[in-house]
Amino acid sequence: MRTARGVTARELGLLIVGACLVSIVMHWPLILHLGDDIPRDLGDPLAQAYQIAWDGHALIHQPLHFFDANQFWPFGDSLAFSDALIGYAPAAVFGTGPHAAVVRYDLMFLFAYALAFAGAYLLGRELGLGPGAAAVVGAAYAFAPFRLEQDGHMQVISSGGVPLALALGIRGYRRQRPWWVIVAWVIATWQLLLGFTLGLPLAYLLVALYLTGAIVWWRRGRLPIPRGLAVATVVGALLFIGTGIALSRPYLHVADAHPNARRTPEDVEEFAAPPWAYLVAPEENFVWGDATKPIRDSLGNVPEETLFPGLAILVLAIAGLGSSVFPRWLRVALGVAIAVLAVLAMGFHGSGIVAYLWPYRWVYEVLPGWQAIRVPGRLDTFTALGLALLAGAGLERLLAWIRTRGGAIAWRGGAALAAACVLVVLIEGRGLPFDPFDTQAQPTLRPAPRSVASVPAPQLHLPAERPSDNRRYVLWSTDDFPKIVNGRSSLNPAWTARLIHRERNFPDRASVRRLERLGVRSVVLHTTRVKHTPWEDAAEKPVSNLPLTRYREGDLTIYVLRGTR
Template sequence: MRARSHLIVIAFFALLAILSTYPLIARFSTHVIGDSKLDNYEYVWKMWWFPHALTSGLSPFTIPTLYFPYGYSLAYGEITPLHTVFMTPFTLLFGEIVSYNLSVIGSTILTGWLTFLLARRWYLRLEGEFTPRLIPLAALFAGAAFAFSLYRQHRLAGHLPLLDTQWLALSIFAFDRWLAQRRLRDAALTAAAVSLSALSSWYYAFMLLLLLPVYTAAYGLNWRGLLTDGRTWRSLLIAAAIVGVLCLPFLLPYLQVAGEGAATIPVEDAAFWAASPTDYLVPNPLHPLWGTLVRPVIWPFPSPMITEFLTSIGLATLVLGLYGSRRTRGKSWRALKWLIAAAFVLSLGPYLTLSRLPLGIPLPDLLLREMLPAADGIRSWGRFSVFVMLGFSLLGGAGLLLAVGSAGARLPGRRAQIAAAGVVALMLFESWTGPTPTVRVEPRLVDLWLAEQPSAAPIMEFPLSAALSGPGMYYTRFHGKPVTYGYGTYLPLLYVERHPALLGFPDGASIDQLVEWGVQYVLVTVNALDYEGFTLQDVTAQPRLEFVIRLGEVEVYTIR
């Protein structure tokens, strides 16, 4: 494949990425994707924090002014070094908002392109009655189906580490080549791809650790020949060296947090955040035309739907993928199908649920939590669905190639190409989630006011949902005060476990805790009280709190 052809494919995915996220391109330096301020703010803050810490001579991993007076470890959540560290030059040149948005758009382009390359390599080996000119279109289908899958689409609003799905496609591409030829360069590329996956999200490192052995077992190797081949052991040494050098420095903070017993997720939480079989089968629940009709299948409750459960494969990709599964043969395809099956089972969590209704049937994840280190720290097993989506994207492209190719035997070549292009367009329309919302990244009025106050005493914010949040982290950049809270995968659970008195705010016990920490200002975010156990009237009735000022939706109190 010539360089010009690569550039055309990259330009295709770049255009789709820009169009699908419009109007972000027109607000690239001021806004991020999302209809609210959530995890998007957390990762914008982290992308600012690392360069700031490194250029200020501070430790980037431990921050004493967050979760004061105990100190905050970034390992309470995703450090995502690929963005926070390796994007530092872009952050220093253009600022953290542009750097964040480049990461989002870039991950979509790379996911499409690398999946295209993987699909094209496999489709060239397919047997069937089709013209070779259909292969690029089928590979474009696979790349677009994965790059614009619902798994990725809803994560554009803030799950930055999980957007780097391009390294998963590269891992399969390189590992499959190594299994076929056992070249050292393929071992090095596999190790680099796995490392980049880990440096994006430790979730992906854990998934690859479980799924690549499944892929290997299903590939159909001569195990005696594999184990007696010197290239195997040289490849393992090279891979271990690459992964160790790239990943170990960033793994150490997590080992420290795990040693404190702070990286364990209760099994009830792990079961709640798991996928349901029905999640895969429904049409796109975010589609403007039919989304409201199918949403109750995956979220049968009156409260707003939690987007973590959006793992729909899409009808076009599902149907073509099932057809492709029947028609494809060979070691790589067999290994891929076993990988999909394993990822599907693992995505269901420790106990089976059906449309969020628990059935209480234990699943393999429950055993893995007991057997594997770090498995009890996995909150969302449903994220294994990313490999189901990757697999069905590849099978769907193969199904398109074989189906249209068979029809093309009776049609002129041009009509077969038009039919294939029409299916690609149909799949993209089905994956559409409507206009992309964006939110401005900026401080609140209260943050600017706090920055002007001379006191260096710590502050606290209520409700806890406002404090233990991505925006709560980001705003510290502007007011510069110590805060007695933080955010991350593990900290919200630990926080209420360690400081239960704060759950009773504004009662006396909660005020006593704040006094013990030396808190001066207490912020109350008024528009976040709808689902809380206290009202603004309860706050004003607390005699130990004195009203100072209201700025926007935040009221400021001092402790008497």
Template structure:
């Protein structure tokens, strides 16, 4: 009865605090979004789509954004783990915005309550567990994720760990099922936690399961996970297929950029009330500060651990030797920092150091190995210590959050980060932000702090209550964010007179806030939207964005080959190129209706061009006016290599393809590969039989053809130019205009016969 009443009190208290800490959101649940109208509005669109489609169907994989691309859902998180909270709200008549805000509020309430259940299970104390729930639910680090609902929904993690401990204690199958279900729903909520929390689960199973005494329980847990993972398999397969087809991947530089600075542990989120807005890092992802209370409890934990007696055993030369190696290389790093690069030669041997981060890397590895082989660690492993497991897990998550090349105040201090080792595992290469591994780390640190607190609280009831009360007040001050900034919703523009089958293209395209607003308006007018925003940008969208920025509106006609297109032109978008393009296309019909100054035009369905039925012939020789030595890459059969101008393209840049013999040339194909935006803006194609006398066969702007190629086969992004057949041996490609930024690149080229 006491346990039930304590849980009820905790649930009510967390609910009340959630309402207070998110004020004034509770007064605007249907017409405002927390913090900003960027990612929250985008996620609102995703929740709307999940509520109106059946998962894993063809329709579900093809949401109405990035038209005419198929499979656009695989560009970002699918958010299926939020469906129980958000789709039910919408099915009962609530708006997508209301559904988002309900999930937002529940993410704090349930994070606190599930952490309470976990810590009460481990400590046996409701008061300590209540403090732990506060520390995790309203942690300053979680406030730094206020725009990322899929990361805020992290309560499945403590629930899964709670269920796993209950299963080991009781052996009841229902706890194993809850464990697997919570793990599954956490993975369905966010791809990052699918991977990062799975690492925690694997470590938990290895640490806590008594494999020698009761292997059956471990096998039941693993079996339940296998079944849950099987439910994920169709989704993961769909993501893999679509992203491979689109040629999408993360670059090493991109992943490195989103690693956290080591000093991120002391930089708080700008949204917290009591801490200064000190943000020295390039991205908010590096604000790892978990609050003064949690850091203070962690310091107490370290102090307590050091003071614990340890049974002495025989001298372990391995541990001592590793410690000495670590000290030696720290001394080397310090010498470089003080004296600069140095070297000493003794006969044929030369010893020296030029940088600090390499010797520090060796010292770091040596000390980690020394700690793991110490007597204290062996005792902790033997006794399956929950305190040591959660403390070590938190430390490991913090170290992994440094990413590929750890930095200290922006300067490299280790040669490579331990996260680099994870890059060899499937799925890790697609995660852009290593810093987010700190989220399960904060949970583990909270649990470790609760375990330590339960041990050090005084036995005297009055003193214990005073200490708990002080910690509650400190935790509330630590996690306060009042008032919570709110964002207004974009205006909804009526589309009277616009055909239902027409796709909507809002101009200007490519600005984050406008693209997300266009997607949100799509939830209202229920038409396909050309604009889009996601974790990945598909190649066709980059081509479209740059073409429109260059004033090449023929790409709109290419879009209209799939279905009619409605242009919704913002009142502040003054483009003379657009107006000139409209006047030269009389079939582009203006609409009388306008809303909020938006002008609208309808581009009718355009005819589909006949396919180019020709045989592709690889040139036997290629020459270029610039980057001469690289021209051979155009015909090397490798899409990952390229020839490029190595500067912004200029009028007169020339490439000549030699077929080796006279053939009936009826076109040319240029594959851009991953460099889809490096297409020639205006190109002339000329033919010759002798390489001296040239006859122009084709000329014009290329953007529409580049868009078509990026849509048909994104990994190649092939531009196919067709013209009347002519006998020729040589094909000359020459640019006719300059561009201020982009190269001209060719990965592969073929003559079409």
């Protein structure tokens, strides 16, 4: 394997600027509408903007009760109802309220893509690729076509810590620099703090890499290990493992209190992808969206079963299998890993013995932690990293052929080819720079209603049977975070759904008494959202004989229950 020239400070600076510019240009015009527009849709991004905002709030105001979020009152550990995105907590200590939460989310979205590009670039460089080929690795990893479908899932697109941790770890061991090893473990721990969706597979990847390294070390005669590297490895591993144990505790509490938190085989199969899902690109994909529509329409869950890796990436990766820039063992290892992960990402199908013909069923049944994972297809992130590395090696193979011609023409031709490959990968994965045809979804979010921070809490917001309503309520609750019965996460407690269903006749005597017994102190009726819901006429119902006070604040009708303290 060719050893790459060390990444200089100048190259690192250009990489940071370039990665940020690529992220901004390929998601244009999001940077011009921070806080007003949000990537992908008005679904999960709203709830995740709330989660990040809560992380910052809890970090400052209640670090010892971090997971006791204000949503889903009266339940504790409600932040653990989905991936908590704790890694972004430091970014959330500045700014308050819904607008700041969306600005922050937009910036973290752009940051996630920039870091994925930069982390993969540095991994490619550390493995011996030149700058041009490493840029292809960054583009192929960050902008693989399937990732466009995941833009609504911050815990999935926030994958830059994976290649960055690997790059720094390789650098530390190769140069025998313990501090680089420590930093690599810190980055891996940060990736884990973003959620188990990618953190759990990363943990197993690290175990596999260290076991492989231990076997190689043993077979080569157990050469002495520098004390500094050994200490750094142990300290870093303890940090990662300790964080994982601490992070898992609230999730285990939730699993004990809410049996539906554990993913049943039926849950996993619902999100399992068929083999032809690898031929399906997102509907918004500029190149392949229309062409793959017939196959896409046959899928049961399009957002989680869209796995197309990109034709340009595949062609370069196939070429990379024969590239001498990587040693044969590394090319074989990457090829095998890609094949295994591609099969695992399809999950399992069928029941009985048939389900066990799919390798993922054995992973689900045997290995700790996997019963908490709902969507096997998100393993495609790791498949994409392997393909990206081989794609970079494939470009190096082409560049080596061009270099045989010699002279300045060959140098300029190589640079042009590298730039062209990066551009092709970006266009196939995300579309034309600056999105001239407006193919990417960046919906505009309506301004939040008047603040209800001063309204007595716990609060119940109505209407509340639609996910779209509850996502907005949790986002709007970022103004001082009053406790609310509403919430929206991967796990939505059946108790909360039953309570909201029983409150369909609010305000009447039975519904008010029920809320009094529970300790709910106020109900906030959003009159602009009640159409075609059971609460369409709630604001006109008489309340003179009920133990509550009603008043209006703009588009809100607020009921304060007098029977609670």
